[in-house]
Amino acid sequence: MSAIPLYEAALDDVPPRVLYELLKLRVDVFVVEQECAYPELDGRDLEPGALLLWAQDPAGRVAGTLRLLREPGDREHARIGRVATAPEARGRGVAADLMRRALEVAGQAEVVLDAQAHLEGWYGRFGFVVDGPPFDEDGIPHVPMRRAAPRAL
Known part of the structure; x- marks a missing residue:
């Protein structure tokens, strides 16, 4: 586990400077580093129930992010x-x-994601299993993955 603080908020509640850093990180990683020209700003961050999660290092810089959609x-x-x-x-x-x-945060929900194929094992650590055939997205092999809803005790 890292010792970096985690945050979560709907888009409207993310401080503007943090939102800029979140979006810049996503563009830097997916569009620039991975050389995938695609519409990063796809409108899904604006959906009801969408949450942005992020980590900030001790200097306040965004160190990582993901989004959770419903x-x-x-x-x-x-x-x-x-x-x-x-x-x-x-x-x-x-x-x-x-x-x-x-x-x-997802709680009792079943969770899906589309993983870059080389990260299948990493996502497997969190209970995800491949749930369909591999596919290509922007020149990168992906696999659909699913994590069943946790069983109530």
Whole structure:
């Protein structure tokens, strides 16, 4: 586990400077580093129930982020996406902490995500299993993954 504080908020409640850093990190990782030209600002961050989660380092810089989506009116399913970690924060458990927090927030919901194929094992650590055939997204092999809803005790 990292010792970096985690935060979560709907888009309208994210401080403007933090929101800028979150979006910049996503563009830096997915569009620039991974060389995928795609519409990063896809409108899903604005949906009701969408939450942005992030970690900030001691200097206040965004070290990692992800988003948690809920289909309108559907409390039984959630989607995790846009998982990104700043290069200087990689290997420190930031993304794992964000994943654990997102799963806590998702509660009893079944959670799905589209993982880059080389990260299948990493997501497997959180209970995700491949749930369909591999596919190509922006030139990167992906696999759909699902984590069943936790069983009530």
